[in-house]
């Protein structure tokens with residue numbers, strides 16, 4: 001071939017090859033096309049491309065031309081052995097083309113001579129191919145002509161492989177780029193899905209405080225469905241535009257200081273105008289150069305938590321029923337007033353207030369009415385007080401009023417007005433209710449300089465009001481303090497009174513006005529203490545009642561009295577009954593009936609000899625229950641007499657339902673019965689009423705012949721009093737009534 005023709009041929013082959021490189025889409029297309037293009041070169045009969053596999057074998061991936069059967073099952077290696085030192089192995093290892101111009105006489109091609117003869121190969125070439133970084137295989141060419149690869153052909157082939165290298169480089173960097181892009185896409189998708197699935201709201205803004213992005217939760221708070229609707233906007237265009245300045249001040253602080261602001265609470269307005277509470281953190285957002293490019297913010301909706309904190313705080317400080325401050329809240333106010341008053345030499349007053357007979361309202365009209373009354377009562381007192389005053393509910397029907405900068409005189413005025421204010425009827429569920437209150441007042445600093453003392457002293461004064469007949473107020477006095485102290489000492493001493501044999505029972509005869517004979521006796525308790533001396537029942541019985549000691553003491557009295565009567569019966573005292581006082585606390589104990597039956601059994605005293613005295617107030621504190629208990633005791637044969645009759649507020653309608661046996665006319669009516677027409681009228685009314693109800697009457701405190709005569713003439717059945725006898729100790733009683741018996 002002419003040199004010129006050869007050059008044209010070679011360049012057209014190169015041009016083909018370059019076209020291929022420019023047009024192919026992937027490596028396998030490149031290899032197969034290159035193999036075809038090379039065949040356009042004169043003398044080259046077959047071309048194949050082999051890539052080195054993981055076993056260091058050169059594996060054909062593309063081939064073209066005549067005699068491609070040659071490479072079927074061919075074994076070519078790149079290792080340093082006989083199969084690895086052929087033209088391809090050498091070219092690969094030495095990174096140089098191997099020109100084998102006389103194939104059948106080249107010692108390096110010995111393993112393939114037999115195979116080559118079949119295909120008439122006279123020369124071959126192997127050129128390493130790969131990227132700039134890595135060889136991947138060889139381009140292998142075969143010719144049936146000796147010395148087929150002259151200088152020009154070699155140069156052309158070198159140029160071709162160099163272009164292939166460029167193409168491979170381009171494919172490699174394209175693959176790397178697309179791999180990086182995919183990895184980026186994947187990590188972006190992952191990151192987006194993470195931040196969009198987070199309940200925490202996330203947003204980021206540039207230095208101008210324009211939103212650059214956000215997660216779905218944040219977009220939702222702004223009333224949008226995706227971050228696209230947020231990007232490019234600022235806080236003044238958001239539902240929370242009212243808070244925009246507040247937020248942006250924080251943003252700029254973080255941007256300018258480059259310091260995070262973490263976990264602070266702030267309000268936010270929702271798209272429907274509600275206010276929610278957020279716990280927010282803001283952090284500077286840095287670019288790749290470490291420069292602040294904006295801000296990243298995260299927040300959680302803590303509205304629920306905030307509400308429950310507020311609820312807990314409210315419940316810790318306010319009464320759930322009335323909404324008034326509770327004791328805890330009041331105490332902090334008292335402490336504040338103490339500090340203020342100490343500094344300014346002011347007084348302040350504490351009024352302990354208790355609604356009289358509130359229990360009756362609850363018991364008769366139900367708790368619902370009771371609760372509503374408490375609410376209305378609270379409202380009314382609150383409306384009456386000054387802004388600076390505080391009324392707190394301690395529980396039940398107990399309240400405390402704190403009157404700042406108030407002396408005794410002003411407190412008295414307030415207390416008087418309060419009595420009047422609360423006395424105006426309340427209408428609760430069609431019930432017209434009139435309430436009265438008992439109040440106790442202590443004044444700072446005279447009655448105490450600490451809250452405990454002031455509180456205790458107001459309480460003491462309130463009890464004094466109750467004791468004196470309720471519906472009033474009392475100021476705390478030193479005398480009350482001494483009384484309180486004595487009560488405390490007596491309470492302690494009373495605990496051991498039975499064990500120390502300090503208690504004993506005296507018996508006061510009860511005389512029939514028909515026969516003028518002894519028909520009964522009242523057991524009255526006495527307490528002789530080694531230090532306090534003789535303590536009157538009027539003093540220690542209330543103490544025993546309030547401390548609960550009355551239960552054990554009352555049992556002891558009943559047992560002593562019942563056994564005493566039994567003893568006297570054996571000594572010949574017949575047809576005489578014993579009456580025992582039962583206090584309200586004892587009366588309401590669950591096992592009362594059982595205890596009495598057991599006691600009567602043990603003492604072998606028939607039940608009809610036992611009379612139980614109950615005060616009107618003990619019965620009327622819970623009339624419905626009282627009816628049951630009285631009727632049960634009655635069914636056992638025990639007689640019930642109503643003590644101090646006329647002093648309380650017995651309801652006649654109830655009186656009919658009790659299976660009572662006797663009414664005991666209180667000594668306060670008997671005292672002036674001969675001179676006071678009112679007392680006369682009351683006593684006569686009681687006797688008449690008892691007669692009409694079929695009840696017995698007994699008058700107590702009869703001291704004179706005149707009183708006795710009056711009662712006798714007016715139909716009273718029995719009397720008890722100093723006229724006949726004072727209460728007697730056992731020996732005296734036996735001396736007077738048992739002498740000569742049996």
Ligand SMILES: Nc1nc2c(ncn2[C@@H]2O[C@@H]3COP(=O)(O)O[C@H]4[C@@H](O)[C@H](n5cnc6c(=O)[nH]c(N)nc65)O[C@@H]4COP(=O)(O)O[C@H]3[C@H]2O)c(=O)[nH]1
Nearest residue numbers: 524525537538541557581582583701702703720721722723
């Ligand atoms: N001025 C005057 N007084 C007379 C006369 N006759 C009797 N008395 C007194 O009148 C009180 C009558 O008892 P009470 O009304 O049941 O009133 C009793 C009763 O309520 C209570 N009490 C006494 N012993 C017991 C007891 O064992 N248990 C309970 N729960 N209460 C008791 O203490 C109250 C006072 O008892 P005492 O001081 O013993 O006072 C007794 C008695 O000594 C008289 O002619 N003139």
